[in-house]
Amino acid sequence: MIWIAIRMLTGDAQKFYGLVFGIAFSTLLITQQLTIFVNLIERGASGVYNESSADVWVMDTVSRTTEVNFPMPSTALDKVRAVPGVEWAVPHLRAAASVRTATGDLEGVSVVGVDDATLIGLPRAMVEGSTDVLSQPDSVIIDDVGVTNMFEDGQDPIGQRLELNDQRAVIRAIGDAIPSFTSQVTLYTKYSQALRYVPGTRNRLTFVLVGATDGVSAQQLTDRIEADTGLRARTRDEFAQDGIDFIIQNTGIPLNFGITVALGFVVGVAIVGLTFSLFIRDNIKQFGALKAIGVTNGKIRRMVGAQAALVGLIGYGLGILGTVMFIHAFSGVPTFKGFYIPWQVPLVSLMAVTVILALTGWLALRNVLKTEPASVFR
Incomplete structure (x- = not known):
């Protein structure tokens, strides 16, 4: 039955590519923006990272970062x-x-x-x-x-x-x-x-x-x-974190990047949800026929889950690949020097994609589960 579900999905090339594009775009936007955000705020600790010999930094009690300091x-x-x-x-x-x-x-x-x-x-x-x-x-x-x-x-x-x-x-x-x-x-x-x-x-x-x-x-x-x-004394790691926290607390960067990531999630839900719903609607008779020959709702759920998993796997992979290509393409620009993709960022993107697919798949699946087998013969 899983193979039949995959053939149903790939048989409608237009909607299949639309689903893959929606997931890929959301993954690219979320991963790229989170990557830039993490690397940008880490620049607040660049003064500490550039000096690797010191175990402890000592400063005046009012000093906060390498850039915000008061002489002693x-x-x-x-x-x-x-x-x-x-x-x-x-x-x-x-x-x-x-x-x-x-x-x-x-x-x-x-x-x-x-x-x-x-x-x-x-x-x-x-x-x-x-x-x-x-x-x-x-x-x-x-x-x-x-x-x-x-x-x-x-x-x-x-x-x-x-x-x-x-x-x-x-x-x-x-x-x-x-x-x-x-x-x-x-x-x-x-x-x-x-x-x-x-x-x-x-x-x-x-x-x-x-x-x-x-x-x-x-x-x-x-x-x-x-x-x-x-005096104020901070370990190397503590002082580096102080620089990062200072940017988070005193700039609008977290809010701006958070809005962009949220928009990426919303766009993914909108594109994938609409396309998935159209796909299910166009294939409602096929699902009805399957139910007429004895396919249970549990198997129908697994079929729709397999379709969502295939779309998610391909779209997520393309989105991550696009982010890697973006970082590599701009690695020579001074503004992006040293940028990397933290391992936590792809995991966050994967969780977002999973939520998008689970939400849109559940909304689309409701129509299938409500379909009566007899409707295919009307």
């Missing part, structure tokens, strides 16, 4: 180093600045100052050049997305001179970094050099990056630092 006095570094369980602690500066390029254009940038001795705080990999260039005077490293934003027509940024808050800066390397939420240009330099580039205030230290000694967990160390110094 330089004495905070010594306080943190004195806490038991701290293997090493280095200064870390993050501040906004304005850059004037050689062509006279003005660009807002984020300046990141890393420890002079260890260079902890730099991106994990380099696209061009090495971290050794920071030993040269007035040297900065630009992130690869910043190259695209600041230099056009494939212009080589290496050796380019910038005017950074009335100070000379020379780009000598390109870092492979995860873009920030705003995709702002990021310049990396030594901490002592960054103090010259950033407008002077009484307190300049933004963060203290800390490594834990063996046998001391990051959570234990954060508790000790907060108790001994009165």
Whole structure:
């Protein structure tokens, strides 16, 4: 009977393709929008992800993310180093600045100052050049997305001179970094050099990056630092989550993407429901004939379930494939750099497709179950 149900479905090519298109479109829209949403909000933690050495981030009590921060006095570094369980602690500066390029254009940038001795705080990999260039005077490293934003027509940024808050800066390397939420240009330099580039205030230290000694967990160390110094300490994972939560709580992104995903679900229900109902109506006599020869309602349900499963399997596969092709096609665009499809997203799409098929299949099945066998002979 399952084979008969499949032949009935594929025999009406127009409605079969319409059902597959409805499921594929809904899957594509839901999966693509959820993928972009997840990757976009994760950009709020890019500053933490780009620095993989620190177990704990220490900051002022009012600081919330790598971008929303408040400077501390330089004495905070010594306080943190004195806490038991701290293997090493280095200064870390993050501040906004304005850059004037050689062509006279003005660009807002984020300046990141890393420890002079260890260079902890730099991106994990380099696209061009090495971290050794920071030993040269007035040297900065630009992130690869910043190259695209600041230099056009494939212009080589290496050796380019910038005017950074009335100070000379020379780009000598390109870092492979995860873009920030705003995709702002990021310049990396030594901490002592960054103090010259950033407008002077009484307190300049933004963060203290800390490594834990063996046998001391990051959570234990954060508790000790907060108790001994009165500063705010967060583990790497906690601080990354803080950046994500800040975007969710302070922007309209979740609502906007939620509306789009909901529309994808509604469109799927509308298209699939209408097409499935038309298919059932056009084949109501065939179902009536089957009931006339003794096919039970249970077998009818299994037949309709098999039809829905086939449509769902093909449409879902095409929708996921379309999302993968979309991400791959735009992987070279700086805005989509590092985008991936989390494994949870296809599962959410699968659940949505299952609900769509169950709902539309149930609505269409009611007419079949109400059909009297004798109606086929009228």
